[in-house]
Amino acid sequence: MEKSVQLSRISTRAPDALQKKSVKKETRKLKKAIARLQNILYAEGRHSLLVVLQGMDASGKDGAIRHVFNRVNPQGVKVVSFKVPTPEEAAHDFLWRIHAHAPARGMIQIFNRSHYEDVLITRVHGWIDDATARRRMQHINHFEQLLLDHQTTILKFYLHISREEQDKRLEERLKNPEKRWKYSPSDLQEARKWHDYLHYYEEVFDTCSPDIPWTIVPADQNWYKAYVIADAVHRALADMHLRYPRRSHLKSSKPTSH
Amino acid sequence: MEKSVQLSRISTRAPDALQKKSVKKETRKLKKAIARLQNILYAEGRHSLLVVLQGMDASGKDGAIRHVFNRVNPQGVKVVSFKVPTPEEAAHDFLWRIHAHAPARGMIQIFNRSHYEDVLITRVHGWIDDATARRRMQHINHFEQLLLDHQTTILKFYLHISREEQDKRLEERLKNPEKRWKYSPSDLQEARKWHDYLHYYEEVFDTCSPDIPWTIVPADQNWYKAYVIADAVHRALADMHLRYPRRSHLKSSKPTSH
Secondary structure (H helix, E strand, O other): OOOOOOHHHOOOOOOOOOOHHHHHHHHHHHHHHHHHHHHHHHHHOOOEEEEEEEEOOOOOHHHHHHHHHOOOOHHHEEEEEOOOOOHHHHOOOOOHHHHOOOOOOOOEEEEEOOHHHHHOHHHHOOOOOHHHHHHHHHHHHHHHHHHHOOOEEEEEEEEEOOHHHHHHHHHHHHHOOOOHHHOOHHHHHHHOOHHHHHHHHHHHHHHOOOOOOEEEEEOOOHHHHHHHHHHHHHHHHHOOOOOOOOOOOOOOOOOOOO | OOOOOOHHHOOOOOOOOOOHHHHHHHHHHHHHHHHHHHHHHHHHOOOEEEEEEEEOOOOOHHHHHHHHHOOOOHHHEEEEEOOOOOHHHHOOOOOHHHHOOOOOOOOEEEEEOOHHHHHOHHHHOOOOOHHHHHHHHHHHHHHHHHHHOOOEEEEEEEEEOOHHHHHHHHHHHHHOOOOHHHOOHHHHHHHOOHHHHHHHHHHHHHHOOOOOOEEEEEOOOHHHHHHHHHHHHHHHHHOOOOOOOOOOOOOOOOOOOO
């Protein structure tokens, strides 16, 4: 079956017509606006935002977080990086550790890798079969719908880099003492499975709920990557129609209920 | 629409033919067998059991836990009582605090009240509308399916008492110094909403996934209540075909994955 997203046909670079300098200026404006809106998000305490970052090794997930959110009050933003499951996490269903980090009302939560690893790396390595992967995708869609019903907006970004750019960055990790801590011997093993990863990413894009689409972010150039993400985050916050509340809900002594 | 379960037509007492003495003897046997199977469940570390207890105030949920599970190694059993959500819990979707207590492989987890309160007390008091309740029921079914896919067996018990028996027990709470700590002024308010509760319970039974049915437990007599629950727990554990593993998975140093 023809997949609706074919990553090999999507550019990993900014459109030629764009000028780096003016895009960077625009990004700075967006970041200011995001910081302002985050303050209202927190004060109002009704909505929340979940930002999911996925992409190959060295696609720039860490950099995206630093670059887009470094103006935001850290009290209102949480970042969690999902790594190899601990024994306790592995003793539970794959969404258990994910759900624990779902954002509270008023918060921005960033997932540096996510529940999608459980239908990506697991398939590339053949740890789960196709039927299990399909069930997991259903569970993922239901789980995200649960968050949606709780006034959580979900933004999912795939950081799209070229193979050449990845090679360059992995080499840089080995050479540059400031980046060497990021290097892992598994990087090169995973890089060899490039086409498998693309294949399973495309399948994820196809089976995800159309209510919560992925944004493919051309990510070879950091300045364009940051702009695309900042723009989407800004629009998501603007669409919430946030307002400062008249009184503080934070100090409320009323009994609470769901 | 006719509901498939009508609680008013179901007896709250043991069938007349049963003899209390022989039933109690049978329950003791079942408890021994449960304790033996729990040990294998824990050692094998593949399956888990979730026991959900619901019922009106004074229907005997606490007593059921003590009565059925007091022979089981407490290392392998966890009990959580869900009460009014804390502010942090209320800032998340209604399944957030529930999912956190999903059983790990090898464990028995008991829910004293549960996620079902979020479609029961909330409806009796009109805190959520019908559309929200329907969405929540869907989320509950999906969530339970997620646990099922993780080799978790779910047993759901409704402790079915008569209104007369409840009156008697609530009065007892006021009179008996050993039971007075359980009394809450809200007990009487909730008791007045008896028929509303029955109505919404019946709706829950109807909209639950047929894969994970409820057991209606006649609960006016504690000896019969304990027998019915012990019998169901024993069968659920026996159906898992548990086996002691050859080696310990608990000490495994292998990398873990979902």
